[in-house]
Amino acid sequence: AQKITQTQPGMFVQEKEAVTLDCTYDTSDPSYGLFWYKQPSSGEMIFLIYQGSYDQQNATEGRYSLNFQKARKSANLVISASQLGDSAMYFCAMREGPHQAGTALIFGKGTTLSVSS
Amino acid sequence: SQTIHQWPATLVQPVGSPLSLECTVEGTSNPNLYWYRQAAGRGLQLLFYSVGIGQISSEVPQNLSASRPQDRQFILSSKKLLLSDSGFYLCAWNPRRSPEAFFGQGTRLTVV
Numbered sequence: 001a002q003k004i005t006q007t008q009p010g011m012f013v014q015e016k017e018a019v020t021l022d023c024t025y026d027t028s029d030p031s032y033g034l035f036w037y038k039q040p041s042s043g044e045m046i047f048l049i050y051q052g053s054y055d056q057q058n059a060t061e062g063r064y065s066l067n068f069q070k071a072r073k074s075a076n077l078v079i080s081a082s083q084l085g086d087s088a089m090y091f092c093a094m095r096e097g098p099h100q101a102g103t104a105l106i107f108g109k110g111t112t113l114s115v116s117s
Numbered sequence: 118s119q120t121i122h123q124w125p126a127t128l129v130q131p132v133g134s135p136l137s138l139e140c141t142v143e144g145t146s147n148p149n150l151y152w153y154r155q156a157a158g159r160g161l162q163l164l165f166y167s168v169g170i171g172q173i174s175s176e177v178p179q180n181l182s183a184s185r186p187q188d189r190q191f192i193l194s195s196k197k198l199l200l201s202d203s204g205f206y207l208c209a210w211n212p213r214r215s216p217e218a219f220f221g222q223g224t225r226l227t228v229v
Contacts, residue, residue: 035217035218043205043222043223102149102166102167104151105151105161107153107161110159110160
């Protein structure tokens with residue numbers, strides 16, 4: 001079974017609007033972390049935001065926020081006030097267990113976001 | 118500050134030739150290290166990870182191998198490349214004390 005599911009292959013948004021990128025996950029481990037990465041056309045993977053399974057509040061980093069709904073096992077990324085430079089592929093990822101254990105990130109298939117002016 | 122170096126950036130190799138991709142991390146010690154592969158337009162597939170020198174875990178049986186000869190050096194190798202080895206290879210690391218992983222610039226490998 002897929003551990004990380006991103007159901008939106010592509011999303012389109014106008015500049016200055018907000019957009020939500022969906023992510024659901026599957027794990028039986030009570031300790032896990034959820035991540036979002038941005039991959040522009042250059043290929044580099046840019047870390048955006050992190051949410052721990054025990055964190056009580058939703059993570060925020062500037063224009064990025066993570067809508068964490070533990071019971072639904074969802075970790076949607078919200079980008080407020082979209083900019084043209086936000087056009088890229090976005091990946092949701094999960095690490096099971098404590099990060100000190102060295103377990104690797106498991107990635108979803110990604111969502112391509114296109115921002116238009 | 119910590120940085121990760123990965124080279125080369127692009128590589129075109131004939132089928133049957135060997136491969137060696139190198140990744141080094143600076144400014145930290147005892148990092149967890151990872152190799153991922155990304156097929157065109159797809160997600161990232163974990164290939165290998167390492168929690169220490171000489172300790173390699175393989176996630177997918179394949180034509181590739183990895184080694185960690187030094188604390189901050191991670192090498193991806195193949196004795197004989199296949200066409201199916203083409204892809205974008207990314208090295209990543211995460212510090213023991215924090216959860217996020219940081220990626221190198223990637224190597225775009227084309228096997229012809």
